[in-house]
Amino acid sequence: MSDKIKFFDLRFSPNNIKVRIALNYKGIEFETIPVEFNEYPPAAAERTAVVEATGQPLTPAILHGQTALFGAAAILRYLDANFRKTPHLFSADFATMKQIEEWESFAVTELPEPIGICFQQVMGKEIDSSELRRASGILNEVTGRVEKQLATTPWLAGNQMTAADVTAAPFVSLGMLPAEAAQGNSIGEFFQKNLHLGDGREKTRAWIEKVMVFNR
Ligand SMILES: N[C@@H](CCC(=O)N[C@@H](CS)C(=O)NCC(=O)O)C(=O)O
Numbered sequence: 001m002s003d004k005i006k007f008f009d010l011r012f013s014p015n016n017i018k019v020r021i022a023l024n025y026k027g028i029e030f031e032t033i034p035v036e037f038n039e040y041p042p043a044a045a046e047r048t049a050v051v052e053a054t055g056q057p058l059t060p061a062i063l064h065g066q067t068a069l070f071g072a073a074a075i076l077r078y079l080d081a082n083f084r085k086t087p088h089l090f091s092a093d094f095a096t097m098k099q100i101e102e103w104e105s106f107a108v109t110e111l112p113e114p115i116g117i118c119f120q121q122v123m124g125k126e127i128d129s130s131e132l133r134r135a136s137g138i139l140n141e142v143t144g145r146v147e148k149q150l151a152t153t154p155w156l157a158g159n160q161m162t163a164a165d166v167t168a169a170p171f172v173s174l175g176m177l178p179a180e181a182a183q184g185n186s187i188g189e190f191f192q193k194n195l196h197l198g199d200g201r202e203k204t205r206a207w208i209e210k211v212m213v214f215n216r
Contacts, residue, residue, distance in 0.1 A: 103164030
C-alpha cells in the first residue's frame, strides 16, 4: 500500500506520543495533521477533521489510504501487522506476546492515574499542592515495577523495544519533562513544574531517554 499515513496528532497527549514513537521507530513516512487543544472537553467544531476521518473525535487517529483507525493500541497493532519489513513492536513468540500485553494493560490501568490527577489541577480553578504531591507519590510507587524489571532486562519485555515500552514510557515521561520540551505549552510547563518521578528511578529515567528519542 503506497499511500502515506495521515496522523491526526494531539501533540502533548501520551496516547498520541505512542503512535509518533512507533511511526518513527519503524521509519514509516507520515503526514502530521495537528489537532489543537484549547478546551476540555474539546468543542465539536475543533474535531471535525477527526470525526470526518474516523466517525469519532478522540485522538490518536490515522488514515492510511481507505483505512481509518483510532486508539493507540489498535494503531500500533495495525502498523506492526501491515508494515512487516520494519522493526517489530510485537512478537512471534507466545510468551513474549503475553508479557507485552500484560505491560500494556499495566500502562493503561495504573500509569494514567497520576497524570489524571495533575491534569485535573491544570483544568481546575484552584491548585491543590497536596494533590500534586499525591500524584508524584503515586507515579513513584507504580514505577517501582518498571525499575525492578529494568534491573534484569534492557527493555520491559526482553532485549528490544516493544509495544510494552512504547505504551508505558509516554505516561512516565510526564514525570521528568525537560524544561525545553515543555516550553511554550502551558500544560507541559505545569507538568514539568509539578509532576515528579522521584527518587530511586535511575534505570527508569535512562529507559525513558531511550524510548522518547523517537518522539520527534
Ligand atoms: N483510549 C484511547 C484514548 C483516547 C483519548 O482519550 N484521547 C484523548 C487524548 S489523550 C483525546 O483525544 N481527548 C480529547 C481531545 O482533547 O481532543 C487510546 O488509547 O488512544
